[in-house]
Amino acid sequence: MTTSIDHASPALAQLRAEFDGQVIGADHPDYDEARTVISGLVDRRPAMIVRPRDAAQVARVVAVAAESGLELAVRGGGHSAAGHGVSEGGLVLDLRDMRAFDIDVEQRTASAQAGLTAGEYTALAGEHGLATGFGDTASVGIGGITLGGGVGFLSRRFGLTIDDLLAAEVVTADGQILEVDAAHHPDLFWAIRGGGGNFGVVTRFTFRVHEVSDVVGGMLILPVTPEIIVSAIAAADAAPEQLSGMFNVMTAPPMPFVPEEYHGKPVMMALLCYAGGAEEGERAMAPFRELATPLADMIKPMTYPELFPPDPPHRPVAAGRTLFVDGVDLDAAKLIMDRLHASTAAMTVAQFRVLGGAVARVPSDATAFAHRDRRVMAMVAAMFQDPVELPVYEAWVSEFAAELSDGSPGAYVNFVGDEGAARVRDAYPGTTWDRLREVKKRYDPGNLFRLNQNIPPAE
Known part of the structure; x- marks a missing residue:
């Protein structure tokens, strides 16, 4: 539903006068591009987008929002799963021009x-x-x-x-x-x-x-079985602390470097980084390469920035759930495979990031991120085509996450979508809230x- 916007309101007129050339309204040719965020489920029309250049200008926009009662959205990269970088009928404080x-x-x-x-x-x-x-x-x-x-x-x-x-x-x-x-x-x-x-x-x-100049890292794609899932996560937990990464158990997209017979079938896509010497890095990667004959092996010595190639244009339509677990046993791995096989989504994924190391050495109450003692951060997600299917896949990811969970509430706030106040509370355990x-x-x-x-x- 589109909110009625008073584009002639005194607050908006004031911003137009003060921020000449830094304001994008609905009549601006860049309006649609500027209001678009990553999530394909979000299509909001703000009254105005303002692009400040320094903290003083940010403070001025904040003051106008507070005085006028306009809803204020703050946008950085626009990756919020809930679309928090854009407001329906309100002000967007777009920081993209602040790049010093x-x-x-x-x-x-x-x-x-x-x-x-x-x-x-x-x-x-x-x-x-x-x-x-x-x-x-x-x-x-x-x-x-x-x-x-x-x-x-x-x-x-x-x-x-x-x-x-x-x-x-x-x-x-x-x-x-x-x-x-x-x-x-x-x-x-x-x-x-x-x-x-x-x-x-x-x-x-x-x-x-x-x-961190050179690292050993990249993508490793393996055929997947429950035993491979268990072994990969265990190997990452036992690896030197210089090694971090994630393991995506997913239906393979039609990527040119994946054999065609695996397209649409479950594989494990590991993204790994060893922040250390090349020789030690190759040794650290060996346990993962030995799990199965790789379908694609792009792990190599590289500079650290090479792990951040430009993202292809995409606006995923997806449902997801984040949780923490202390490991993945064979029963959980079989559940993962069964869930992926049974889904009707265009693409499904269960992602696991092994924590520990330097993350766990910080006391849980030292920062507002209070999940320091958890061993694995998990995410389950379904990508689909039509937004009207969202309730179906919201139910799927919710049930999947509940089955994987060990019963302890927990959520990584950066991966929480539009899931309600209780899920926000899950992100901040104990006295943190x-x-x-x-x-x-x-x-x-x-x-x-x-x-x-x-x-x-x-x-």
């Missing part, structure tokens, strides 16, 4: 504005043989992935993205621009490391960077920043 990047090679720090993507940051840092871990996808915005935690190719060696976050520039709901770190506004610094965009707009991040609500009450008592996986202020 500075690196201090000697001090091993980098300062980056929030409009950069993971691929762009990785390429810029890679020019110096340095890296911060950002997931596994080039087009993801550094803001969204950082605020939710950040699980990727360097997690077991160096920790989550938030474990390398040293400081941030944050625009709060009252228009203040705060410099936040462990010594300044420590409660807010704790909350933005895993609590999402609930507490303000982070306009600049300061990260620790690591020396109550602590986040208190921080929310202090910095955003009116819940201006609510178009997110929302944490309501404490009462």
Whole structure:
């Protein structure tokens, strides 16, 4: 349903006057492109999209949203599964023009504005043989992935993205621009490391960077059986901490490097990275290559930025569920295979990322990401063609996840879709939820920043 939008409202007219050339309304030729996010299930028409260039301009847009009552969406890379980067009838604060990047090679720090993507940051840092871990996808915005935690190719060696976050520039709901770190506004610094965009707009991040020039990594595709699933996850758990990656048990798409007889049939697609020397990396990859004769083996020595090739244009129509498990036994592996075989979706996947290593060495209460003791992060998803089929596949992924679960609630907030308040609560176990609500009450008592996986202020 399309919301009625008053394009002539005083607030919007004021923004047009103040941000000449930085505003996109429904009459702009770039409007449809600018309002489009990754999820193929989301088709919202904001009243206006504003592209600020610095924190002061962000603060001005935040003030107008607060004064006018317009719903405010904050957009980085646009990868939110729930489409939180765009509002129906409200304001979109699009950070894509905020792209400054500075690196201090000697001090091993980098300062980056929030409009950069993971691929762009990785390429810029890679020019110096340095890296911060950002997931596994080039087009993801550094803001969204950082605020939710950040699980990727360097997690077991160096920790989550938030474990390398040293400081941030944050625009709060009252228009203040705060410099936040462990010594300044420590409660807010704790909350933005895993609590999402609930507490303000982070306009600049300061990260620790690591020396990561060459790695051994890439894609390995194997035929799959329940025994191979169990063995692959066990091998990743036993691997040196320099090795991180993910294992996608999925129906094979018609990729040219996959034998045609496997198209549409279950395979295991492993994306692996060994952040260390070539010789050690090849030894670390051997257990995975020995599981079965590979259908495709693209693992090789490469530079770290090569793991972030440009993403092909796509807008997936999908349903998914995230959870944590402490392992995958043979019964669970058989369940996975049965579920994939039985689905009528165009593509189905069960993804597993083995954690541990540096992730687990950080205390669970040190950041708002509180799943440090979990061994494996899982995701089940179904991709389909027609959005009207969403209820069918929502039920499928929900049932599948429940069958895989060990009964402990848990969710990685960056992978949660439009699943309701209870699922947001699952992302923040124990006392984390109550602590986040208190921080929310202090910095955003009116819940201006609510178009997110929302944490309501404490009462």
